[in-house]
Amino acid sequence: MEQEQLQVKTPEYVSLQFKLAGLGSRTAAYLIDYAILVVSQIILTFILFFSLSFDAGAFYFDQNTLFITLYLIAIFVLNLGYFALLEFFWRGKTIGKKLLGIRVIQENGHNVTFLSSLIRNFIRLLDVYVIGMVLIFAHPKHKRLGDLAAGTLVIHEQGKNSSKKNAVEQYIEKCGLHKEDLTLESFDIQQFHQRDWQLLNTYVHRIITIQQKEKPILTEQVSEILLPKIDTRINQYSLSNESILLLLYLHLKDEWEY
Template sequence: MNHEQMDIKTPEYVSLQFSLAGLGSRAAAFIIDQLLLMMFNILCIILVIFIMKGMSSFPFFLEENTVPFAIAIIVIFIINWGYFFAFEFFYGGRTLGKKWMGIRVIQENGHSITLLSSFIRNLMRIVDSLPAGYFLGMLMVFFHTKHKRLGDLVAGTVVVHERGTKAKKKPSGIEKEILNRGLSKEDLIIDEWALRSLGMKEWKLIRTYAGRFVQLPVAERKQLTGQIAEIMLPKIGVVATGHSDIELENLLLLLYLHLREEWEFEL
C-alpha cells in the first residue's frame, strides 16, 4: 500500500523520509485505544459500585454519599487523558492502538516526541474533539497536507507509519555478528532520559561504527572501539574504562540496537 511521503532535512544535513499516516489508520488506532479505555472505565464503575455496597453496611455511611463516585470520575479523567500523554512519550510515540496499527508520533524534525510536545498535543484533544465525536480533529487530518490535527499543529508533531518489515532479506554483516554474539537489546538497560538525550549526531556515529565493524582489521577495530566508547558510553551512564575490548564492542553494539529502533526508518 502506498502512503504519502514526507522528507525531512535534519540539522545535521541528513535526509529522512517518512510515510505519513492518514485518517484511516489514525482513526483505527484511536478506536482501539478508546475500546481499551472504555473497558477500564467500566471496570472502575463496577468497582465503585461494589465498594459502595460494601460501605453501606456500616452505620456511619450515608447512601447518598457521592465521594466514591467523585473519586472514580477524577481517576477515570486522569487515566483517559494521561494514557495518551504517557504512552506517546514513554513508548516511542505509540499508544497501544498506534502500535497495533504500526504508526507513531514524532517531531516534525524527525526526532522523538518530547515531554512538552506530548503534553501540548494531548491537551489539545479537548479542542480536537469538538463539537462531538472528534469531528474537528478528523476534519483537520483529512484536509491537512500532512494529515495533522490541531494538536499536531500546535505541538509541532506528525504521525507516520513505522518502517515495514520487508520481505526476508539476507542479514547484513553486522546483524550476523550481533546474532553470533547472542546480543539483544535487553542485555543493556538504558535510562529513558539518557536514551532521549542522544540525537541524530550520536546515531550517525554509532551507525558508522556498526557499518565498518566487520570489515575492519582487529587492531583498527580495537582502536576505533576505544575512541567511540569514550564518546558514547558516558552519555548513557556507563564508564568506558575497566572493560575488556570484547565488552566494549558488545556495549557499543547493544547501543546500536537501541538507537536503530529509534532512528532507522526504512520505508
C-alpha cells in the same frame, strides 16, 4: 489515500524521510485505543457502583461524594494519561498505534516529548473528533488540532523483516551478543540524538569490514564520544567497548531506524 512522503531536516542537519499516516490508519488506531478506554471505564464504573452506600445519613453522603469525585478524577486522568504517558514512554506509540504500525514524532524528526504529548492529547479532549478527522484529511501533513498545537506528526514505521538479518546483525549474533545483555531505560535512550545514531550506525557497519588491527583505534574514538552518556549503566557490565557499542546499536536501531 496513498501514503505521502515527507522529508524532514533535523537540527543535526540530517535529512530523514517519513511516510505520513493518513486518516484511515489513525482512525483505526484511535478506535482500538478508544475500545481499551471504554473497557477500563466500565471496570471503574463497576468499582464505583459497588463502593457506594445507599444508606441514608450525612456520613454515607460524604463518603459517596468522595468516591464519585475520585471516580471523575480517575476518568479524566485515564483519558489523558493513557495517550500522553504511552506516547512518551513508548516512543510515540499507544497500543492502537503499535498494532497499526504508526507513531508520533516531533516535526524535527526527534521523539515526542512529554510536554508535546500532553498538549496534543489535552486538546484531543477539547476537540470534536469530526473536526479532527476533517483536519487530518485536509491538512497537507495530516495534522489535527493537537498536532498543530504541539508541533507533532504521525508517521508510519518502516516494516522490518525479522526473518532476514542484515550483515551487522549477523556479526552481532556471531559475537554471541543479545540486546538483553545491556539493559537501558527510556531515559538512557533519550540521551542519544540523531547525530549519535549516525555515528554509531557508521561505526558498526565499518567495524565488520576493517582489518582487526584497526578495530581498537576506531572503537576507542567512538567510545569516547558515545559511552560517557550511559557510563553509570555500563559500569556494572564486564563487556568490551566494542560489545557495548554493538548492543547500543540494537537499542538505538529501534529508536532511529525508520
